[in-house]
Amino acid sequence: MMHRRVRPAGAMVGMFLFAASPALGQFTRMSVGPGGEQLPANASLYAPSISDDGRRVVYAFIEDGVIDPADANGAEDMYLYDATTGTNTRLLTDSVRPPASSYISEFTLSGDGQWVVFGVQSCAQQLCKTDMFLYEIATGVITLVSRTPTGEAPVAGESVSASVSYDGRFVAFMSTSIDIVAPDVNDNWDVFVFDRQTGLVERISEDAMGTQVNGRADYPSISDDGRYVAFGSYSTSLEPTDNTFESDVHVFDRQTGQMRRLSQRPDGSDWSGGSFLPRISGDGSTVIFQTLASDAFPGRGFGFSTSIVKADRASGSLVDITPAGPPGSELCTIAPLQVSDDGSLVLTTPAFCSPRPGAERGGNAEAILINTLTAETVGVPRTYGGSVVSARYVAISGNGETLAFVTDVALVAQDTSGGNDAYLGAWCDEAQITRQPLDAVAGAGSAVNLVAEAVGFYATYQWIRDGVPLTDGGPISGATTPILTINPAGSVNEGAYRLIVSSDCGPAVSNLASLTVIPEPCPGDADGSGVVEFPDIVEVLRNWNSACP
Secondary structure, three states, X not given: OOOOOOOOOOOOOOOEEOOOOOOOOOOEEOOEOOOOOEOOOOOEEEEEEEOOOOXXXXXXXXXXXXXXXXXXXXXXXXXXXXXXXXXXXXOOOOOOOOOXXXXXXXXXXXXXXXXXXXXXXXXXXOEEEEEEEEEEOOOOOEEEOOEOOOOOOEOOOOEEEEEXXXXXXXXXXXXXXXXXXXXXXXXOOEEEEEEOOOOOEEEOOEOOOXXXXXXOEEEEEEXXXXXXXXXXXXXXXXXXXXXOOOOEEEEEEOOOOOEEEOOOOOOOOOOOOOXXXXXXXXXXXXXXXXEXXXXXXXXXXXXXXXXXXXXXXXXXXXXXXXXXXXOOOEEEEEOOOEEOOOOOEEEEOEEEEOOOOOOOEEEEOOOEEEEOOOOEEXXXXXXXXXXXXXXXXXXXXXXXXXXXXXXXXXXXXXXXXXXXXXEEEEOEEOOEEEEOOOOEEEEOOOOEEEEOEEEOOOXXXXXXXXXXXXXXXXXXXXXXXXXXXXXXXXXXXXEEEEEEEEEOOEEEXXXXXXXXXXXXXXXXXXXXXXXXXXXXXXXXXXXXXXXXX
16 A cells, blocks of 8 residues: 655656665665675566555565575565665564465565565465465464454465555455355355454455355455455446446445445446456545546547546546557556555556557556656656666555665666666656746836746746745735746836746756836936936927827
8 A cells, every 4th residue: 555645736757766765866775685695696586565654665586595594495585674774584484484385476565564465375286276364574473364254274265466454454355265255156256355353354245235246356455444445346236237247346335335336437337348457545535447448538449458547436536547658559458556545646567559450569668657636657767867777566655755676777886696686766756947937028017927837746836036935916926836927017026036846856946037127108208318307398399290100
């Protein structure tokens, strides 16, 4: 889950910084030993998961004895990196880790950084199944999540795709098991929520009468407080107006028992294509999902194109936030989404393809951040200079301020391994002035505009005159916008103006622009000398009966 501090909305930007918290401008390599020992070039690292404040990261890799000298099991291990102390801790030591015939299939860190939900796949006689577990970092206690009603044994079927609440109390997951909740005879995936405090598991994918649905339900995402669960389902029995077995996105309120379909037309009728892989914001206000429906938004879709949808959970209103691809292309496939806890940011890795029939679906782009308030995007991660870093498995913290990722690019001088490493960095954007204000000359009493343009993620603006910040009032308006208006202009408004644009990385300052105000002519001053005197009478008589221009 991700939390994000609230800031004024502004234009999207194209430059980012990364750093270990709190300093900006540098990267921190997590995957090193206590003495700076490096992983071998062929080490395999897997997707990191990051806490809401960006201070803790769980990642996994297969390599013995580098980060933890006691690690000699030859298997994949999970490590916790603490940015406050700069240390790594192996979470599942050999005494408690899965047996050699099993491996860790997935893991997710809770928002508070205290719990890890993980899957273990075990195989016997060419048959494999995955069970979900919850690990408390402080105590090392492991709790079985995918359990029978008595809690004494793992369930019979496959259990995967877990989502955990902020404090690790609730875990949502999908399972094929028929022995979690009775009766369950639909022979399909269902969505469940495990309560760590009570030890109980409830089925989410059921109708208002508590009856199992007639289609698959999958890929749940749970809010920070555990109240709301978003998931996909092919069932037609969750919504009275659902008349197709296309996948739809639903959100369930565990407090009120209300089920709501989000992927539908305003009149409640079906879209033309499936919708899937929902992610709910930590505060439960926003659900982000993908759809293949060509009629979801006007002008969208050519058969296999994908749209990214922002849904307001309470009202059901939908907004298209699909990123633009290269000219002549549309979004065809994307990786699972990550959403900030206030719903303002979405992180994903898109792939764009040509609309030509039979055209090959095209290569993955870099990871991108989508500003859901403006639908603008920017590639990440980037260096201070703006160049994109080739990275995999990019994860963003709940507050939207820190990224964890895997890359084979050496981002610190000590990185000479030539292979993949896990990095951590706080990102921010650099405000840039893209249009400078120009000098202006205005007659007294007229209106004048000083105009500048800038980019900066959640940028704020402040005009100053002769070093003094301006505020709206009297003839001044737009003092905190890109366009400053002075109406009417007077001599007191003359001076040197500049715009300061502030964003996460600090301010950008425009060039100076001078304003000159021409005073109104003095009545009777015919010769323009500034004084009314005898030559003015001579000037009037000399031009007597002359036509005015």
